[in-house]
Amino acid sequence: MWSIAKRELQALFLSPLAWSILAVVQVILGLVFAVRVSMFLEPDFQAQLSQVANPPGITSLIAGHVYVWASIVFMLVTPLLTMRVVSEERRNKTLALLISAPVSMTQIILGKYLALLIFFGIMASLISLMPLSLLVGGALDMGQLFSGFLGLLLLTAAFVAIGLYISTLTAHPTVAAISTFGSLLLLWMIDWAGGSEEQSGLLGYLSLTNHYQMFLKGLLSSSDAFYYLLLISLFLILSIQRLDADRI
């Protein structure tokens, strides 16, 4: 499993794709961060804040904002990274090597999943460095920041699980990418159909964003974490089943 994860990461970092994604994401989110900080420092904004009874702190305003943007950017990036994971192996007929080797299907899928998680972990950590830099000039609510970071990790872990599953369905990376993007976007906005928060019910529960919001507010609730874990295991099991079904 580890050797599969290692190879997968190696393949990622050997291609310019990983580096350019890291760079682009960092630049975009850096811009978001910089604009937000300068807005926060403007006298007008400070005046407005002082009129609110219970003003949101710097962590919510800046770190929270960066994390919301990060989740959107990650959603766009996930299909690019997950598309080739299994479909390319299928296309290049290298899947036979893995299947005829003494590793189980579960190990193959988990190895690949792990590699992608590590990559996204690196990306999320790099992004978190920006809010952390505010520590130089002020205090942060570390609990809320951590909760947001955890939320981002869980959210991307769910993205990746879905992308990985879709990649096992096809031999064409582009088809995988488009389907993954569509699915993620659908899950993202599924609660819009339900209307207001009170009525949304099932659709609201399915939505990826609703649960993420809680983490951003600093509310670590086990039911939200459970939602992500459920989603992740569902799609990982589906991927394993799908790969196994190839042999039949």
Next chain:
Amino acid sequence: MSSETLIAVKNLSRYYGKFCALREVSFEVKRGQVLGFLGPNGAGKTTTMQLITGTLAPSSGEITVAGYDLLEQPLQAKAALGYLPEQPPLYRDMLVSEYLRFCAELHQVPRAEIHKAVNYAAGRCGLGEVFSRLIGNLSKGYQQRVGIAQAIIHNPAVVILDEPTVGLDPIQIREIRNLIRELGEDHSVILSTHILPEVQALCNHVQIIKNGALVLNDTIDGLLAQMQSNSLQIGLRRLPTDLQGFAQLLGVESVEMIDAQHLRIGHSAAINPAEAIAEYAVTQGLGLFELRPEQRSLEQIFVDLTCTEPEEVEEIA
């Protein structure tokens, strides 16, 4: 050379939907055997190999590799297997050394021995010169060799090669054949091919498969014996009108005219009348220019076995 059975296949069948690719095939391969797997296109060669390596699941039947049931204990069974598929499973963006290291790890070679295993496999397949080059930049022949190196890196008991010499130049083919012959000494090798001389040159067992069923399973010696036939072909410049002279020679059983200058003479197994025929032809002044024993070639046997219309297939289908 011990004669332990490394692969045992029992009543193996495989259906693709309703299409039956393999029907009730059973065979065994022992250590030290090089088994040549022959058959026309679409006969089920590759399917059989995929089944044995676990990349396809059988519809019914049992496969045992090195004593482990492939379905019950897949990991132990697969650890004893080295497999080169029709298309070598190469990651084009890796160096040869990295790739072999990865394959060694994948096949659970102990960490301390990986370096040795990689060097051994690379040495055996003549990869020394390209060891630190990108696989994607190698020629087809070298890629094929990397594929073979991958299959033997963990020193498996069973090596399965699906058309290993396709697309190689004659010199490379010779090298690969030598390699396979060496491998056959301490492993068992299953080799699929449609190049008949290759089987004759390499294998000590031959199986011919047709429409998903085994039609021949024999040692190469048995096959060579089948190829001997008791007849001579002679060529004469001046063919006598009366062939009785030949028929009266000792051991001759039949005389048959092939064309204006050639005769086929059948003889008994005990006595070879070649000498007598030559003498007779010279004394009669018939202008003998050719005299050779007729042999059925492997090709002929192959054609005989695979081109007859299968009746039982219709029955079952």
